[in-house]
Amino acid sequence: MLHTGPGSIGSAPRILIVDDDPNLLVILADQLRADGYDVWTARDGEEALRRLAVAWPDLLIIDMLMPRMDGLTLAREVKARADLPIIVLSAIDTADSKADLLEEVAEDYVTKPYHYPELRARITRVLRRVGDRVPRQRLVLGPNLALELHRREAIVGGSAVSLTPTESRLLYALAANLGQTVTTETLLARGWADTEDADPSYVWVTMRRLRQKVELDPNKPVHLLTVRGIGYRLMSVASGEHV
């Protein structure tokens, strides 16, 4: 278990929880406070937006289904005001067709009933990722590769290739340090913060699969390079240098 306490931003990170179920609000607030977070709560979207007007939290946890304003609408409203990280709590799981929609507006989502250690791991990861911001737009890395990580897509040689959440998280971390080596340990922490028994082989295999997706010739990679024994590096290729 990657146990990373809060406080990476200085003082205790502030989390705003929005849920129409008062019981859940109380339990989650208690659990998070016990872990040292500064917790605010709101019963619906309008209350949440009123609180945003006062001060911005470091992270929002939003329930998907709420009366009046649903979680998706609220997440969009929040993103329109400030690019605050959002985790959506919902009964939707990864195999749902709406999951993609969620990931477009939220950094992550956790299915209900949540398991607190998993949720905490995701909060930690999302807060840490705030450090390595990548704009929510197309990132062109060369004539044959562009990334649209907010949509979990890579455009390889003109056609869109969809990425898994883990793959896009790894690319996120690599893109934030474009041209520099990112260690396997860092990538492991970014990609598998909520997985107890993850080890470096997870990164190796995922990178190999990722290379098959984003490189025109996976055997001669030009964007996703291995720094043997240390980690990986994402490279941008000038449009002149066709390989």
Place this chain on the structure above:
Amino acid sequence: MSGLRRPDPSPPPYRAGRVSYRGRLTVALVTVGVLPVAGFGIVTLLFVDTADPGATMARVLLLAVAVAVAFALLLALLLASELSSPLRAIADSVERAAAGEEPTSPELAGDDELSRLAESHSRLARDLGRRSRELRRVLDILENTTLGERPEHLAVRAAGAARDAFGMIDCDVLLIDPREIPYEEPVPGEPIPVRAVLIANGEAQGIAVGHLPATRPWERSDQDLFELFAVEVAAAVRNAQLYARVERQNRQLVDLDAAKDDFLRGVSHNLQTPLASIRGYAQQLAAETPDRRLAIITEQADRLSRMVRQLLTVTRIESGALRPRQEVFAAGPRVRRTWEALGAADVPFTLEDGTVGWLALADPDQLDQVLWALLDNAVSYGGRTAVEARLTANPAGGELTITIADQGPGVEEEDRERLFRRFERGSDRPSGEGSGLGLYVSRELCRAMGGDLVLEPGEPGRGGASFMISLPAEAAEES
């Protein structure tokens, strides 16, 4: 072209002997022109004494007759050929028409039988040409009908085509009951009214009505062609209507499906939210005062929420909306964790992991669902006998297998396939237990992840049921 009327059987062709027309004409000319001369020659030959000195005169005369006969024969042949040339021209034109080409119109001066024949042929050729042009235009329009074109739009286009093709002043294709349009009596000197009912499948789809210039001839065959056109339009309209109906129903089904999905998502949410509170409070309490009963509350809340999820997965399987992810993870620890979450500490459990160095390529959340269903079945149907989980890697096939086996009574032969169907249990199971969805959902999930789930054949002398999951896998090497 079901509406095309067959022509009446043609009358028996006119036959006259074996000699050709030109041959007979030649014979006639020769008979008329040469015979008197030849007769004269023969008479002269009979009455003139050849010994007579005047015989020289007779021989000259005979030679003249012979030359005249030969000349007359030649002239007769030429004349016959010239006289029959209009007939050949007509024949050529008919052949062209028969071959589907534009017929020519031979012209002949005068007002005799032959020139009348040529004229009527020309008219026939013109009509034929016009009708084939009309037919081609009408067919062009119908060929250019696209699937999904609205019937009303099709009717407007068909009316325009008919107007152009038949040279009408106006034409409308109305998709209404033909009886609503009263018959119009033709008035001499006024535009000629025409109409044709659109019939498809024996049902009137509508009616085509229009007016022709008063000078335009409108024959039986023109009316036939117009009716044929109406039949084709009717078929196209009917197709368009059926297509529109199917499209509409499809849209309704998609909407209904989306509404159902939303509804189920809502139900699921409304069930999972209180379960989350129950679970949260129980765990909070357990942290303060350790009590076995609190652990049971947590376990049962988990069980309930898994069942809700199973139901949601079934609807997704049915609507084809199941889209598992392909993540990379070690399968062994997940099996152990799922076992621990099951809370069957009193049941002996062994885990034999032969997949070290191999990672599964699957959706871990969905695999949890499968493992939970199989382990839960092994505990409850195995009669709390020892449960064994065996993981093996199959490097050649790029897959790994997870076998979950119990020591219980096993599965009856007749139940083996039935088990994987929806809402089916083993024949000797009490119906109140379980949802009857576990194996069905599990197999569908495994298949959606590129693997499978099978019930292994029972081994003689060894009881128990043994289920095997196979999943795509990859070797864990740095690259």
